Amino acid sequence: MGILEVKDVNKRFGGLQALGDVNLSVKENTCHAIIGPNGAGKSTLLNCLVGKLIPDTGSVLFDGNSVLGRTPFEICQMGISRVFQTPEIFGDLSVMENMMIPLFAKRDGAFRLHAIESVASEAELRTDAERMLEEVNMLDKANMHSAAMSRGDKRRLEMAMCLVQNPRLLLLDEPTAGMARADTNNTIDLLKEIKEKRDITIAIIEHDMHVVFSLADRITVLAQGTPLVEDSPENIKGHPKVKEAYLGEAA
Amino acid sequence: MFGLEKKDARLLLLVAVLVAFAPFLLNPFPEGSAMAQFNAGYPDLMQRFVIFGIFAIGFNILFGLTGYLSFGHAAFLGVGSYAAVWMFKLLSMNVLPAIILAVAMSGLFALLIGYISLRRSGIYFSILTLAFAQMMFALAYSVLTPITGGETGLQLALDDPRILGTSQTAGGNIPVPGLFGLEMRDSAELVLGSWVFTFNVGYYFAAIVMLVSFYLSIRIFRSPFGMMLRAIKSNQQRLNYTGLNPKPYTLAAFVISGMYAGLAGALMASMDPLAGAERMFWTASGEVVLMTILGGVGTLIGPVLGAGAIKYMENIISKINSDILHGWFAFLPDGLEDFVVAIIYPFIGKGWHLTLGLIFMGVVIFLPGGLVEGGQRIAALFGRKKASDDDSGKSAKTEPAE
Amino acid sequence: MDAIILQILNGLDKGSAYALIALGLTLIFGTLGVVNFAHGALFMIGAFCAVTLSRLFSLSHEVLVPGETDFLGNPKTKDVPYIYDWFGESTGAAIIDWSVPLAILFAIPVMIAVGVIMERGLIKHFYKRPHADQILVTFGLAIVLQEIIKYYYGANPIPTPAPQAFAGSFDFGAMLGFDPNTIIYPYWRLVYFAFAALIIGAVFAFLQFTTFGMVVRAGMADRETVGLLGINIDKRFTIMFGLAAAVAGLAGVMYTPINSPNYHMGMDFLVLSFVVVVVGGMGSLPGAVLAGFVLGILESFASMREVIDIIPGINQVIIYLVAIIILLTRPRGLMGRKGVMED
Numbered sequence: 001m002g003i004l005e006v007k008d009v010n011k012r013f014g015g016l017q018a019l020g021d022v023n024l025s026v027k028e029n030t031c032h033a034i035i036g037p038n039g040a041g042k043s044t045l046l047n048c049l050v051g052k053l054i055p056d057t058g059s060v061l062f063d064g065n066s067v068l069g070r071t072p073f074e075i076c077q078m079g080i081s082r083v084f085q086t087p088e089i090f091g092d093l094s095v096m097e098n099m100m101i102p103l104f105a106k107r108d109g110a111f112r113l114h115a116i117e118s119v120a121s122e123a124e125l126r127t128d129a130e131r132m133l134e135e136v137n138m139l140d141k142a143n144m145h146s147a148a149m150s151r152g153d154k155r156r157l158e159m160a161m162c163l164v165q166n167p168r169l170l171l172l173d174e175p176t177a178g179m180a181r182a183d184t185n186n187t188i189d190l191l192k193e194i195k196e197k198r199d200i201t202i203a204i205i206e207h208d209m210h211v212v213f214s215l216a217d218r219i220t221v222l223a224q225g226t227p228l229v230e231d232s233p234e235n236i237k238g239h240p241k242v243k244e245a246y247l248g249e250a251a
Numbered sequence: 252m253f254g255l256e257k258k259d260a261r262l263l264l265l266v267a268v269l270v271a272f273a274p275f276l277l278n279p280f281p282e283g284s285a286m287a288q289f290n291a292g293y294p295d296l297m298q299r300f301v302i303f304g305i306f307a308i309g310f311n312i313l314f315g316l317t318g319y320l321s322f323g324h325a326a327f328l329g330v331g332s333y334a335a336v337w338m339f340k341l342l343s344m345n346v347l348p349a350i351i352l353a354v355a356m357s358g359l360f361a362l363l364i365g366y367i368s369l370r371r372s373g374i375y376f377s378i379l380t381l382a383f384a385q386m387m388f389a390l391a392y393s394v395l396t397p398i399t400g401g402e403t404g405l406q407l408a409l410d411d412p413r414i415l416g417t418s419q420t421a422g423g424n425i426p427v428p429g430l431f432g433l434e435m436r437d438s439a440e441l442v443l444g445s446w447v448f449t450f451n452v453g454y455y456f457a458a459i460v461m462l463v464s465f466y467l468s469i470r471i472f473r474s475p476f477g478m479m480l481r482a483i484k485s486n487q488q489r490l491n492y493t494g495l496n497p498k499p500y501t502l503a504a505f506v507i508s509g510m511y512a513g514l515a516g517a518l519m520a521s522m523d524p525l526a527g528a529e530r531m532f533w534t535a536s537g538e539v540v541l542m543t544i545l546g547g548v549g550t551l552i553g554p555v556l557g558a559g560a561i562k563y564m565e566n567i568i569s570k571i572n573s574d575i576l577h578g579w580f581a582f583l584p585d586g587l588e589d590f591v592v593a594i595i596y597p598f599i600g601k602g603w604h605l606t607l608g609l610i611f612m613g614v615v616i617f618l619p620g621g622l623v624e625g626g627q628r629i630a631a632l633f634g635r636k637k638a639s640d641d642d643s644g645k646s647a648k649t650e651p652a653e
Numbered sequence: 654m655d656a657i658i659l660q661i662l663n664g665l666d667k668g669s670a671y672a673l674i675a676l677g678l679t680l681i682f683g684t685l686g687v688v689n690f691a692h693g694a695l696f697m698i699g700a701f702c703a704v705t706l707s708r709l710f711s712l713s714h715e716v717l718v719p720g721e722t723d724f725l726g727n728p729k730t731k732d733v734p735y736i737y738d739w740f741g742e743s744t745g746a747a748i749i750d751w752s753v754p755l756a757i758l759f760a761i762p763v764m765i766a767v768g769v770i771m772e773r774g775l776i777k778h779f780y781k782r783p784h785a786d787q788i789l790v791t792f793g794l795a796i797v798l799q800e801i802i803k804y805y806y807g808a809n810p811i812p813t814p815a816p817q818a819f820a821g822s823f824d825f826g827a828m829l830g831f832d833p834n835t836i837i838y839p840y841w842r843l844v845y846f847a848f849a850a851l852i853i854g855a856v857f858a859f860l861q862f863t864t865f866g867m868v869v870r871a872g873m874a875d876r877e878t879v880g881l882l883g884i885n886i887d888k889r890f891t892i893m894f895g896l897a898a899a900v901a902g903l904a905g906v907m908y909t910p911i912n913s914p915n916y917h918m919g920m921d922f923l924v925l926s927f928v929v930v931v932v933g934g935m936g937s938l939p940g941a942v943l944a945g946f947v948l949g950i951l952e953s954f955a956s957m958r959e960v961i962d963i964i965p966g967i968n969q970v971i972i973y974l975v976a977i978i979i980l981l982t983r984p985r986g987l988m989g990r991k992g993v994m995e996d
Contacts, residue, residue: 090481102493
């Protein structure tokens with residue numbers, strides 16, 4: 001039984017079957033990649049996991065609890081964090097403030113009107129934030145305006161914001177899309193480090209095979225909304241069905 | 252000081268000093284001189300400075316921090332005024348219970364209207380708040396006349412009960428609002444040579460309330476709550492995926508700013524105990540938006556500056572007439588004098604609203620950061636590294652959502 | 654039954670005005686993505702085009718009336734419009750009488766020019782700015798425009814009558830087979846409705862059947878893609894803005910006999926028209942028209958004695974109330990498109 005269990009999920013958009021009978025099981029503390037050609041339903045699947053979309057049929061269980069019908073913030077509170085294709089950070093805020101918000105969210109759980117207290121007096125959370133920034137090598141940028149940073153730095157910050165909440169499952173949506181090679185390699189190293197150091201499950205959607213084969217313990221190939229194969233990276237590499245799916249797209 | 256950082260404490264202190272010495276500072280010209288018309292140090296106007304300052308400070312907590320543009324905030328001002336006048340009618344002429352009821356009532360209205368309006372954002376939110384305010388205006392003007400006084404407005408009367416006070420004074424007049432015996436309209440005058448300075452009880456009372464409001468707004472800006480509000484403006488998507496529901500935060504900001512508006516309304520009624528529906532009209536809502544952006548959206552001091560600037564200009568510009576203009580330009584040759592006066596004439600006196608509209612456009616087009624940004628630019632021009640007190644990070648562009 | 658028809662008819666003229674203004678608003682929003690708070694001012698400028706023209710026609714000079722003297726014994730004079738001199742007295746009088754419909758010809762170029770200048774001079778700099786900034790700058794512009802009008806035309810409403818031929822009312826009920834004198838309806842309101850229907854039809858036909866309209870519709874659906882096709886979408890949008898201004902202006906011209914124009918009529922209509930757009934669905938043209946008429950008619954029903962007796966004040970708030978309910982239950986409005994400012 002995996003930490004994330006997707007069972008018989010179907011999703012239609014009008015006449016288009018975006019997902020058809022998707023079954024997926026992500027084991028705890030592994031890195032599970034979901035790959036597939038364009039339009040295979042990867043993003044739709046991800047959106048079903050985080051509450052942005054609700055599947056027509058089927059179930060999605062996280063640690064035995066259904067996530068369906070819950071809002072994104074409730075799902076996040078269950079321990080699922082998400083990294084977006086374009087880094088989603090609080091661009092108007094400083095890097096430090098960007099880190100403080102997830103820490104407040106984690107500590108308070110729900111709405112608390114801390115309207116008179118000062119952010120500056122939250123020494124404990126600040127220490128946590130600094131430790132996390134240290135881990136992603138961004139401590140020197142703590143007071144920077146986050147919108148002014150490079151894309152690679154924004155990506156790091158976004159990951160740090162997710163990780164500081166100690167999620168059990170980290171969802172990555174093409175984390176290296178649009179990145180230069182060096183940034184991509186940095187991201188891979190960072191993710192490898194995260195995998196080693198933490199008890200965390202990672203589910204990654206990725207186009208870049210270099211990234212996938214560097215990180216994944218297990219790969220599911222999605223084509224036209226249905227899982228084609230699920231296997232270890234070694235076996236996926238030469239798999240005829242996979243070749244067919246990708247070449248079919250190319251042709 | 253008071254749990255504020257040094258920079259903020261200095262700002263608060265500066266405002267406090269300015270407010271305390273306003274009767275001097277705003278009356279720089281001797282009585283009877285040609286420039287005396289630019290004096291602003293008389294009670295009625297100074298009261299308006301601080302009261303609209305409170306209104307704008309509150310509006311800025313919503314618009315400046317969360318970015319939600321309410322076009323119906325004057326409704327809460329109106330509710331506050333009505334509630335205060337009713338307290339004067341029923342309970343006593345003491346302003347404290349009036350203010351308390353006004354803040355509570357406007358908070359209640361803000362909770363209800365905010366709860367519904369905040370289910371939408373962007374332009375829809377603006378329209379919803381506008382619709383609510385216009386509805387309240389229309390009702391106050393017509394059907395609710397027994398409560399609001401309709402077209403004439405809600406006024407005090409000699410036969411009001413005032414159970415904790417007196418219905419009439421010994422002289423058979425309606426009593427005036429006060430604070431434990433201090434009457435709001437009382438003034439002391441200080442004559443220094445040809446200068447006359449007026450110290451008014453109502454002004455100083457409102458000024459103290461304004462300083463407390465300003466202090467609270469600084470605390471809110473620096474609090475985790477304030478940071479959340481800025482996060483909402485910056486990226487709601489990320490906030491959602493951080494495990495936080497933005498709704499209660501926005502609603503709290505809406506209610507707080509509604510209560511500020513109610514407080515301002517109550518103070519208005521305390522200075523002059525009547526309340527009319529026109530205070531709720533949407534142009535009044537537009538005015539507070541203008542004050543906030545003119546001063547600087549999302550900055551601490553901006554709304555106060557904006558409110559002062561608008562009210563000062565309104566007062567001064569609408570007083571200028573063509574005779575005064577001719578007086579100013581008398582040094583020009585006759586034909587040129589008439590020409591210059593004819594050019595300027597549409598913008599003064601009754602033409603004040605034209606000037607207001609132009610200022611409005613000018614600020615949005617050329618100075619989106621308002622006076623505060625303008626000041627910073629000038630400071631930068633002179634090479635002074637002045638600590639900026641802006642909090643919005645307005646230069647930043649938010650990343651587009653996926 | 655006759656009471657219902659009467660209310661529907663009464664709602665039609667206001668509904669027509671709402672629909673025409675809302676049409677332009679939503680067209681501008683759909684194409685340029687701009688929330689134009691100055692659109693009501695365009696309606697007002699249109700109305701003052703009619704006022705201006707009728708004043709121009711009435712420009713007179715004094716002439717002596719031969720053989721008559723006033724009570725002081727001085728020679729009597731009278732004012733004779735120049736137009737009498739140029740076209741003869743009967744034609745001249747007819748021109749003055751028909752100044753409102755004639756103002757349409759005058760208003761079209763004026764309004765297009767105003768619209769184009771507005772778009773090129775101001776609005777185009779705000780395409781990439783937040784909606785809040787657009788609202789604020791156009792709000793400021795609306796104040797400026799109305800104050801200018803106030804400066805030149807004064808604060809009081811200026812009566813601008815319809816041509817004599819349409820001045821009275823007629824018994825519409827009798828024509829439909831009801832009892833006589835149950836549905837009395839002014840001619841001009843019928844004219845206004847027909848005019849509005851014509852304009853709305855023309856706008857739709859223009860968008861539906863011309864290449865220009867096709868590009869604009871495509872641009873409304875997906876601006877970026879159309880831009881990528883190498884079509885100069887901006888230029889077309891400028892023209893579109895001019896047209897939207899003309900539509901609002903014409904609505905204003907023809908509205909003058911129904912309500913004497915004053916400088917704040919634009920603001921009065923703007924708030925309601927915005928509500929209409931939102932109810933119809935931001936960016937939906939049919940939605941704007943539908944919502945305009947529905948709300949106009951609803952408002953008219955709410956003004957019935959019988960209704961006010963049950964719910965006092967309902968006539969004042971009905972439009973806002975409906976808007977609130979619609980927005981909360983159907984965030985996209987009646988006919989809004991998916992993905993257009995939904996949240």
